[in-house]
Amino acid sequence: MSSTSADEHPGLGKGLGRLQGRVAIVTGANSGIGRATARLLAREGAKVVCCDIQETVTPRVDSLIEQDGGQAIFLRSDVTLQNDCDRMISTALERFGDLDILFNNAGGGVRKKIHEFTDEEWNFVINLNLTAIFRGVRAAIPHFLRKGRGNIVNTASTFGILASAQYPAYCATKAAVVNLTRQMALDYGTSGIRINCVCPGATETPRFRGYPPRPTLDRATDEQRARMASSNRALQRMARPEEIAYGVLFLVSDESSFVTGHALVIDGGQTIDA
Numbered sequence: 443m444s445s446t447s448a449d450e451h452p453g454l455g456k457g458l459g460r461l462q463g464r465v466a467i468v469t470g471a472n473s474g475i476g477r478a479t480a481r482l483l484a485r486e487g488a489k490v491v492c493c494d495i496q497e498t499v500t501p502r503v504d505s506l507i508e509q510d511g512g513q514a515i516f517l518r519s520d521v522t523l524q525n526d527c528d529r530m531i532s533t534a535l536e537r538f539g540d541l542d543i544l545f546n547n548a549g550g551g552v553r554k555k556i557h558e559f560t561d562e563e564w565n566f567v568i569n570l571n572l573t574a575i576f577r578g579v580r581a582a583i584p585h586f587l588r589k590g591r592g593n594i595v596n597t598a599s600t601f602g603i604l605a606s607a608q609y610p611a612y613c614a615t616k617a618a619v620v621n622l623t624r625q626m627a628l629d630y631g632t633s634g635i636r637i638n639c640v641c642p643g644a645t646e647t648p649r650f651r652g653y654p655p656r657p658t659l660d661r662a663t664d665e666q667r668a669r670m671a672s673s674n675r676a677l678q679r680m681a682r683p684e685e686i687a688y689g690v691l692f693l694v695s696d697e698s699s700f701v702t703g704h705a706l707v708i709d710g711g712q713t714i715d716a
């Protein structure tokens with residue numbers, strides 16, 4: 443897999459050098475939205491620290507980036523652990539000499555009604571989708587403050603704005619990510635740090651991971667995909683991960699220099715539908 447013609451992300455165009463000289467961390471980088479975004483940021487010139495808890499999806503994202511002519515390293519890390527978040531930052535600084543962009547993207551959920559949740563399942567979702575963002579931001583901010591500049595994007599969801607049946611912890615955490623993003627943008631704006639989030643709608647990725655976390659990713663069934671696609675009455679399809687990646691690129695690039703605290707909905711019209 444060495445050219446864009448046989449590529450798993452045919453929607454990624456050639457880079458325009460928007461992120462030349464920048465260093466980015468992407469979490470959840472070896473699958474789905476994180477994988478497409480890591481590749482796009484690298485095509486735009488960024489050196490990317492690709493962080494993921496699993497390397498079972500092959501080829502690993504850093505090798506895809508290198509095949510594209512970009513620079514990346516893979517760091518096996520668990521975003522729910524503060525030590526691993528600290529190591530993401532120190533790896534960027536040691537290996538690439540700087541850090542400009544943090545994309546807090548790893549996430550997942552457990553589908554069941556709230557009375558069926560165990561404490562472990564509930565805490566798993568809270569830790570992965572919300573506390574991990576606290577940990578990642580806490581690790582990165584001191585460097586951004588010293589530098590007087592920094593850019594953070596968090597992955598929320600349309601389920602941070604709307605509710606989805608049998609998804610209580612996921613909906614609660616994604617709504618929290620939207621407002622935590624706004625809150626942090628207020629605290630750090632005058633320090634040169636912009637903080638935004640993306641709210642993807644249903645996106646064709648191998649997610650659907652539950653608790654306990656599995657070392658391999660499940661693919662959605664054709665029936666699940668068809669249901670999710672047809673529930674979007676505007677475009678009647680799911681997003682490709684590249685379509686979310688381009689939203690992230692906008693937010694981390696200088697073209698969005700007056701955008702902060704924003705929740706960028708990329709949902710093919712899902713949330714306009716009453």
Ligand SMILES: NC(=O)c1ccc[n+]([C@@H]2O[C@H](COP(=O)([O-])OP(=O)(O)OC[C@H]3O[C@@H](n4cnc5c(N)ncnc54)[C@H](O)[C@@H]3O)[C@@H](O)[C@H]2O)c1
Pocket residue numbers: 469470471472473474475476493494495496519520521522547548549550570597598599600641642643644645646647648649650651659
């Ligand atoms: N796919 C969708 O329809 C959709 C819609 C809205 C929001 N999102 C959000 O987008 C983000 C990415 O989802 P995706 O669909 O690309 O999923 P995915 O499962 O394809 O990719 C997620 C990646 O995160 C990694 N990961 C999981 N736990 C981790 C941990 N503790 N530490 C480090 N890495 C970890 C996984 O190994 C995987 O590679 C998530 O936050 C998800 O909630 C997805």
